[in-house]
Amino acid sequence: MKATRRGFLTAAGAAAAAQDHVHAQGHDHDHQAVPSDLTLRVKSLESLLVEKGLVDRAALDALVDRYEHAVGPRNGARVVARAWVDAGYKKRLLASAAAAMEELGFASQTGENLVAIENGPKVHNLVVCTLCSCYPWAVLGLPPVWYKSAPYRSRAVIDPRGVLREFGLELPEDAEVRVWDSTAELRYLVLPERPPGAEKLSEEALAALVTRDAMIGVAKVTLPQAGGRP
Amino acid sequence: MDTTRRGFLAATSAAAGDHAQAADQHHDHDHQAVPSDPTLRVKALESLLVEKGLVDRAAMEALIDAYEHKIGPHNGARVVARAWVDPGYKQRLLADAPAAISELGLPKPSGLLAVENGPRLHNLVVCTLCSCYPSSFLGLPPVWYKSAAYRSRAVIDPRGVLREFGLELPEDVEVRVWDSTAELRYLVLPERPAGSEKLGEEALAALVTRDAMVGVAKAKPPQAGGGA
Amino acid sequence: MNGVHDMGGMHGMGAIHYEKNEPVFHARWESRVFALFRLTRAWNKWNVDVSRRQIESIPAAQYLRMSYYERWFTALGELLVASGLITRAELVKGKRARGSPKATPPITAAQVASMPSAAALARREAPVAPRFQAGQQVRARNLHPVDHTRLPRYARGKLGAIHRDHGVWAFPDAIAHFLSDKPQHVYSVRFAARELWGETASPRDAVYLDLWDDYLEPA
Amino acid sequence: MNSVHDMGGMHGMGPIKYEKNEPVFHARWEGRVLALTSAMGPWRLPGSSRFEQEQIPAAEYLRMSYYERWFTVLVERMVKGGLVTRQEIKSGKRAGGSPKAVPRLTAAQVRATPASAGRTDRPVVTPLFRVGQAVRARNMHPPGHTRLPRYTRGRLGTIDRDHGVSRPPDTSAQGLGAKPQHIYSVRFAARELWGEQAAPRDAVYVDLWDDYLEPA
DSSP: OOOOHHHHTHHHHHHHHHHHHHHHHHHHHHTTSSSSHHHHHHHHHHHHHHTTTSSOHHHHHHHHHIIIIIISHHHHHHHHHHHOOOOOHHHHHOOOHHHHHHHTEEEEEEGGGGGEOOOOOEEEEEOOOOOOOOOOHHOOOOOOOHSSHHHHHHHHHHHHHHHHHHOOOOTTTTEEEEEEOSSSSOEEEOOOOTTTTOOOOOOOHHHHHHOHHHHHHOOOOOOOOHOOOO | OOOHHHHHHHHHHHSHHHHHHHHHHHHHHHTTTTSHHHHHHHHHHHHHHHHHOOOOOOHHHHHHIIIISSSHHHHHHHHHHHHHOHHHHHHHHHHHHHOOOOOTSOOSSSSSEEEEEEETTEEEOSSSSSSSOOOHHHHOOOOHHHHHHHHHHHOHHHHHHHHHOOOOOOOTSSSEEEEEOOSSSEEEEEEOTOOOOTOHHHHHHHOHHHHHHHHHSSOOTTTOOOOO | OOOOOTTTTTTOOOOOOOOOOSOOOHHHHHHHHHHHHHHOOOOOOOOHHHHHHHHHHHHHHHHHSSOHHHHHHHHHHHHHTTTTOOOOOHHHHTSSSSTTOOOOSSSSSSGGGGGGHHHHHHHHHOOOSSSSTOOEEEEEEOOOOSOOSSSSSTTOOOOOEEEEEEEEEHHHHHTTOOOOOOOOOEEEEEEEEEHOOOTTTTOEEEEEEEEEGGGGGEE | OOOOTOOOOOOOOOOOOOOOOTTSSSEEEEEEHHHHHHGGGGGSSSSSSSHHHTSHHHHHHHSSSSHHHHHHHHHHHHHHTTTOOHHHHHHHHOOOOOOOOOOSSSSHHHOOOOHHHHHHHHOOOSSSSSSTTTEEEEOOOSSOOSSSOOOGGEEEEEEEEEEEEEEOOOSSSTTTTTTTTEEEEEEEEEHHOOOOTOOTTOEEEEEEEEEGGEEO
């Protein structure tokens, strides 16, 4: 049940295999399902649908390209960085994330269903979808495998502090953890705290610090090791 | 729900080829898992434990023999039949089932309770957490009793489950589901079927099925002997 | 433990497959697993709740895929290794490690008939006072222990009434860890179907659960 | 439906496996499945993808990867919608003599700035609850699709914010989701959900519609 932090972040696969091969078998499937077989079945389905004129192959390529290259966490990072440097923008973001997105030129597919939630010194927000794997695609791209996995979906609501500990984030007792289970059509974006020592950074440099994990709420934003040292 | 599910399985089977095979296997697994492999693995473990002196092979044979040939629903059927013909015995059975069972010369089970069906009351036994069953008295449970389908639905939709077993209960009958989560085991005392007034105790016992003592069926009507 | 073994109230588990004239065992290996499981327990290295806990810890997808005796077999191997009766290497090879001692089985064929049942082993004579009386309203506590428990999820937080007192028994949540027995009363508690499942349930139906003192609070 | 997809609070699912520098897709077929699903969207396939996924048998659901579930459900819905036949799926070839359609999603459309999914129908509905009000999530167990997780049912919470009006996607025949209604973020204290061992300050926020709630 308990995974040590080190084993978790570095060598999860190997550690699990050593600890219990049954466990490993059960969970490897999360990201490697029957590869060869599905490759063939998907390929065959694709050619069928193209042959029948139901889908356009160029459209498929464009879609894949969009999620591989166009949409991703850097969209969210730009929003976060702007909110850090511009108090008025932050207010608008928290009031209506969709409108604030459009200000930066993102016509969001998630649109008005996006909600930004702000971390503070005593409040930490964490996003999960226990029923499926809902995620703010428009701002963060596609969710990582762990976000869609049974262990995260099951434990984020019942043991958020344990989950955060696995991600290397130990929260003080007096902090409040708010878990947002996005079971409906609303999507959540965590507005992380601006790290101390980042006062002189430009908006662009700030955006480079903002990770996908921080916007899901499983990490804080930190300064890179070198820059952080005085 | 149920038909949807069947439809789903059937549909997927054609659609997704071997995926559906896997799905079908899932249900088949309930009683026939990976045939050749466990045979070998179990055999290997057995010889290891015997070799290490941890278990005695003759004791294994004796135990298996007991459950295959000696312990079984016929024990329960005798008890039920006696309760039908002897009101005093029935009272003792409902008050203290282990004592009443040992009265008949059967091994005394510990922690067994008898619950009585009536015209307006039907009892059903399940174990949602594992598959607890009065094994030492009725023998080992059938596969369906241990299946996810039964364990999940018996508590939330007992009437639907009973309907699948061919038992449609009127609205005004109370259904009591006994989820045997502790070490207590339950025996349903079914209603004596109409028309069985003249039967002897032994003939009555022949009407009492395992399913009736779990509560998924009523006792068989007399002279149903195959044709009706 | 909120695992998939806690199935009460789950949807989507499919139809119940009824087999006519079902044999006691469907394959010889099933009977061997059954007998091995029963006879190795006599070493008193584990009790029934320890073995249940072992079965419950099988990963969910595996648990659902496996047949009943396959789960037993999986748990048995782990219990034997964890208790030190055999080593992992012996389990893998199926052969006794060279030079390791040979024991004498605690149960012989003649003793099989007199083996104590799980219930007999869990019953306690300790003079513990009951916390509740028959007829009393109780609420099943809203507990979510990460480990073995006999309190199903669907009953947690629900109102019920004590139907009868079954006397004193060892507490599974404790003995699953070889801790003290924590002996206490077990009651049959009646929960109205509507309390458990809402307005769509039948107004007359009820579920009866055997629950320990520690699972209950006064309502 | 109370199925394994409703995972909130389950134990025993193992450790969370974090992959450093995780690629967007782990195999080419994953991207193709995603794209195929999107490209088939304009054909208005019958049923809901989520509910179809929830009906995958439990062991299979847990065994399958995310995109494998998508693939399974896509095939199912296309066949139901009569767009392809099982025979065609099996052979991977269009049946002889069957008509050839014109794709409804083009690459140009994909490359164009994605249109905002703004909701045009915004009926005016009076909310049943107001921010700050104590509510109880209803104890219901519909066999169809619902967005009310099991772990919240019967639990006390407070309305944290009102998100406006939309229609719950429930598929059950209990009249749920038949009408547009307000949806709220409801705050549940961790201790209310999980008992005394939970942290006293923590909370879970769940988006719930009017139909899922009753006054506390």
